[in-house]
Amino acid sequence: MSYLFPTYARWDVTPSSAKGAWLTDKNGKKYLDFTTGIGVCNLGHAPEQVKDAVEQQLEKFWHTSNLFQIELQEEVAKQLTEASGLDLVFFANSGAEANEAAIKLARKATGRTKIVTFTNSFHGRTFATMAATGQEKIKTGFGPMLETFVYAPFNDLSALKEVLDKETAALMFEVIQGEGGLNEGDQDFLQEASALAREYGALVVIDEVQTGIGRTGKPFAFQHVGLDPDIISSAKGIASGLPLGAIIGRKELADAFSPGSHGSTFGGNPVSLSSAKATLDTVFDDSFLAQVNEKGEKLVKSLKEALSSIPQVKGFKGKGLMIGIELTEEAGPYIAAAREKGLLALTAGANVIRLLPPLNVKEEEIEQAVSILTDAIKEKAYEKTTAGN
Template sequence: MSYLFPNYQRKAIELLKGAGNTLTDKEGKNYLDFTSGIGVMNLGYNDPELNQALSDQANLIWHTPNLYENHLQEITAKKLANGKKYISYFCNSGAEANEAAIKLARKATGKSKIITFTNSFHGRTYGAMSATGQASIHTGFTPLVPDFIYVPFNQLTPLESAIDHQTAAVMLELIQGEGGVLPADLIWIQSVQALCQEYGALLIIDEIQTGIGRTGTFYAYEQYQIEPDIFTLAKGLGNGIPVGAMVGKTKLASFFGPGSHGSTFGGNKLAMSVASKVIDRINQPDFLEEVQAKGEALLIGLNEIAKNNLLIEAVRGKGLMLGLVFSDQEVLKQAMEQLEAEGLLTLKAGQTVLRLLPPLTITYEEINQALLIVEKVIDNLKAQKKDKN
């Protein structure tokens, strides 16, 4: 028997070690990782500089409560501000960051209505789950936190009908990750920001998966020429060390005074020592330009595979957050199983999308290796389908 709740559908492999962009299971089999631990390991595995930062801090002190000053939080928050007037609250996960954003939006505006989008994903705690526009995630957990409204993604008219002067915030992902690797339209996003300004609502951008260089800019919102009132981070921020952040404009500071919110472990010194180093490494022009170039190389390769292929309906995404849209769920399931057997780890998004999230340190050689595996598996699936017909 297992002593664990069965809330995860686990694969029958256990990964014991990693180096660079490769993982090794307990049987000694190696896998090229195109999951990054679901968008977490942006700098890959067993990175010497991050290991050293963690070790150095562990030899000093692991934890101090937020009753005392923490210079590592100040240093990391300044780096996250990225030259703009933003301040940070640190927590332990993306869901916690989104919970903080929801609370801040309601307190700062004095309003409770929050608009989010169908097929969105913001986490599984009660506020974050209530913000998530997927009925399957709500099942069995009603009643939800009230006053969340869901409207279609990338459509302006339904949002115009829903937003009013009682709206505290509009909350969205710039690429719906769990919802199918679906990027937001540029003009639509700029119209969303304009509507928020018109009605006195805050714009909250969930950058849990898209932030920290994933899309080729440090924050994905930079590609949309907007400045959110609040944005949230986690995943890649700690490269595997649990850490999240809610980042908001300085004008919101007074609404999160002492006693308004908190976390025992949030911003602990181990997490901050690693997060600060991760930011230093990723938020560099040369590094981010390389992410864009690698993303373009992967996108071109996937489009070439998808060309005139009835099993693949589309390729979409930005940077190193890409999705291969398959014709149906069963084909996707078979593809993922065969890719794993060939030594390539991938993710599912939505019902029919193969999600590819390699570490940002992936090499061109490894990209080509992955493309060869994908092409081989797709050819196998086409042959199997032809044989059945």
């Protein structure tokens, strides 16, 4: 028996060690890990510079609480504000907590309660972020949701105009919907939607939990499409696997988060921050980000060359090293087949294979991943074809 609630459909893989792009299970089997902890280990498993920084902090102190002046908080906040173009940071422990803080800040700063999000979005599993999520399956069985969230179809400006109004506190969205299927927002739509929100005095809140910290080839995905947000949320890749989340916002919002208005016992923990600082020192370097774009282009090109002729492959999605292979049927069996052959990948929605390799993945590892995935997809496609006959 297990002593854990059955909240996860766990794979039959028990890790024993991991380094770089590779994970080894308890039986000694090696896997090329293109999940990176669901987009968390952006520098791969156990990067040396991050490990060294964490060990140094562990020798100093582990926790004090936010009643103290913590220099690392200022240092990491500066990294985030300089990379985003915004001004102030609040540290939390996760993406859901960051989005929860963003929702609270938007409501308090505007004095309004209505927040507009999009269908197929994903913003977390707390009650507020679950309500913000535009997917019914996330909410099933939990009873009535918070009533002040309204959903519009993604990339549909006419529909958005029907729900945005002077009661709206914020328009909240992902530039690329990660869990919803790697659906990319059209640049014109996102710009016009943001401008429309501002006309009504609503804040623009961008969820960068999965797309941020270099994943798409820029520090944050909104920078690809020329947006100017009021608040962004960040987590996942920010601290190489240690728990940390953050919101980054405009200085004009400072009064809404005055002392006592919001807080977190563990948010901004110095051990997590030491990991974040070392991670961001690497990821926010321009030359590093250029390599992310180059590797992403190579990965997509190789996938197209290898897979485009397979009838079950419908197309390719994503940006940087956040890549999706859209299938004509459910992706789960194909991902399981790849896992058997030594490649770890994820779903995004029902029909998309999602690849989130380390941002410093090696070219030969990209080639290995494409080879394994090609074999797995071809074999599974052949099985389904012959079974149908």
